[in-house]
Amino acid sequence: MSSPIFSLLQLDRDDKQPVYLQLANQLMGFIRTGPLHAGQRLPSSREMAEKLQLHRKTVVRAYDELLAQGWLESHTGSGTFVARHLPKTELQTLTANAEATFNPLRTAGFSFTVPEHLNRPVMKAYSQLHLDDGFPDARLAPLDELTRNYRSQLLNGNPYVRLGYGDTTGASRLRQELSEYLNETRGLNTTAENILIVRGTIMGFFLVATGLVSKGDHVVSASMSWAGAAANFRQAGAQLHTVPVDEYGMDTDALERICQQKKVRMVYVTPHHHYPTTVVLRADRRLQLLRLSEKYGFIIFEDDYDYDFHYLSKPLAPLASADKAGMVMYGGSFTKAISPAFRVGYLVGSENVINYLAKLRRIVDRQGDLMLENAFAALLQSGVIHRHLRKSLRLYRERRDIFCELLRSELGNDVHFQVPVGGLAVWTGFDPRINLKTLAEKALQQGLYFYDGHTFDGPGVKLNHTRLGFASSNPSELEQAVGILRKIISQS
Template sequence: MPGSRELSESLQVHRKTVVNAYDELDAQGWITLKPYSGTFVSEKLPETTPVKLRVAPFRPDQTAETGYKIKPGSQVRDPVPTSRELTGFHDGPDVRLVPLAQLASAYRGVLTRKFALHNWSYVDVEGKTLLRKVLSEDLNMTRGMHTSPDNIFITRGSQMGIFMLSQLLLDKDDLVIVGEVDFYYACNTFTHVGARPLKVRVDDMGIDVDQIEEECRKRKIRAVYVTAHHHYPTTVTLCAARRMKLLSLSEQYGFIIIEDDYDYDFHYHSGPILPLASADRKGMVVYLGTLSKSIAPAIRIGYVAAPKNLILELGKLRQIIDVQGDPVMEQAVAELFVTGEVRRHMKKALKEYRQRRDYMSALLRDRLGEVIDFRTPEGGLAIWAKFEQGIDLPELSRKVREKGIVLSNGLIHDSAAGKKLNSTRMGFGWMNREEAEKAVEVLWNAVKS
């Protein structure tokens, strides 16, 4: 074959283009590059057509079912479709508020810096060092905690943290106290590892700590799972007195407190009550947080804050699950913390979500006040609404979906509670004023029909 210089002149392309093409052909086995001799077509060309096995003709239904038995992994129900192509009462942040330009710039910088090739290699199983450092500093500054980077373990969202902690801390038949209405997927995770969720009352001041004390007197409790800042799904805040008593009971009876602080950043009035972990002096609290709601659901970064020995065990477990997270994204997000961009974004988003909460509350009271009961939440991105018993909530959800509006049918909360609640979370964070007006109008028309 012609030399690279000759071929580049003939084709009128840069010589590097020809060199790169020859290198690719050589890698695929089409040509052989012989130093000081030239470029030659390979004597044995690579196979390009796969050899077919002699099997029976393919049937379209063959990929629907396995030819072997599958052990059921859990009791999770089939997820209800929540297409983001539809507007409505999505329970989460508005991704249109994400600082995309800044995130893209940081991500591109991590990808292209020549001196940062270590971002492409294996990193510590606990997560990128810089991200653990800035998260530790942020937790200490905003939540009164006392952590170092060695106390931080990065996960792919808080649900992964719940799963890993369940694997490490819970054994078969261990009792885990949860709210009578609680985060369905956390309870399901506990069940998945063989533990038994034990439900206690939840009122306007949060989970009933007096009932927890009663249960501790009767039986051995391994852990208590709480969403103290805004109880999921009812949004109520665990009062300060109950928090301190829960910490005291934990020390007295030796149970672990798993504190899932999924939306600490979203509090709209006075300063938020500091997490239980900030007052823990005996190493009894394991703290879970996430950036998936603070930034965007697609940013699968969560974290566990805990004593060093538990962080070490989480690292060992990770090596048989995931090896490591997403070091490039972790580094990019860490740099946004360093520049202050994450806090600037949260400050702007908090103001916008407060306005959306107030507007949605006013709309619901004006148009649907006779058929739903709710109170405006102090924080979070959703309203907990109880529909009157004459309304079939799943059917209402189906009707509004036909009109392009998403509304949870509430069944997942019924499953968690073990009874029909006819209640659901109505997210307001996703919608601007015009979208909120449309969603409430469609909902009102469906109620009347």
């Protein structure tokens, strides 16, 4: 072995990786890049140890590692050689800068295209204050009860069963408890066989879009809608159409006009509190939507993301509760009820569809977190979630009222909004002279996060609206947040 190669070996005795592995990996690198070539004889372990000032056993372990992996071969009486079956490599210049400028850890060697619909901002608010998209206050979550239930799932019962593989449809106990819960609170008529447990609504939506929508299918949503839905439809290759939204929700007459011209496969709707505007789909339009579904044969995906938080009266029953034709897929989760960190959601539909989607789910996620699912089942069975929701509803109503009053008194004519009848955010419009992107950037510099709302704008239309979430902040935090907005706006 020539001395330049010795000079390139850099062994760090303080590194966490054992020295023999460092040596083995660097020799392997030399074989790959060319300084060492197929059939070349290596120094004896004694010579290598003396040259590198290592214990001979260290070199022997490095050689044994490379022999086991097939990089080297040993011939009794002749020594150790680079394996002859390896392809020849072109010798590279031995310099301290032997590494190429190309970094495979950052850039793949093959080409691929990232579809534009996947380029969506990921909301990660780490600031002390936040007027988010409408998240719950995780400080209210029943974590003590959840912790006890999770621990119980880990320790009690048959370990082979509880720690092994389970049903791809989800923990049977949670499906049963959830069926009873949805039947009681939402007027559904389900059994456990009608429910598929998923890791949040977004996973359920992916399964529905992938499994029930084909390339070229026509899909309809509101003109302003959740970007995640549109992204899933586009990923499935669907042709996406939109209909207007007014103070009564989705325009179902406009929907029928599309149905008269196109064979619509699916309609995505958030009828209880339309996202992002929070308006409720009026009763007559609900009935018409179900009628149109039967008449034109399209699937309704009902995303009921915050059913539990309705402040003026009893929440309207979901479309799924009045579905007599099996046309509605109903999705929800515990994200808004408990916390986004706990990825437990559900799809509700006809048994044959649920069985099909469970098979589809299996190829991307064998099963969910059975421990967590059974822990949530215990929360439902014991009534903890019911009590938590009653408490949260009262607190969130108070926070909504406080926040709306702060917007009126502190920001005055700079904003306009309707007090939402439900949900965890206020759909807020700002005076056209206020640049929301600039406002959001300046607010973040002062420790307040809110979304600038640019994805709610349509082609050639700048709404200058955004969702300001109030539920995750207590009254003091809401006052501080609005105070920051007032200060920035007044200085503009």
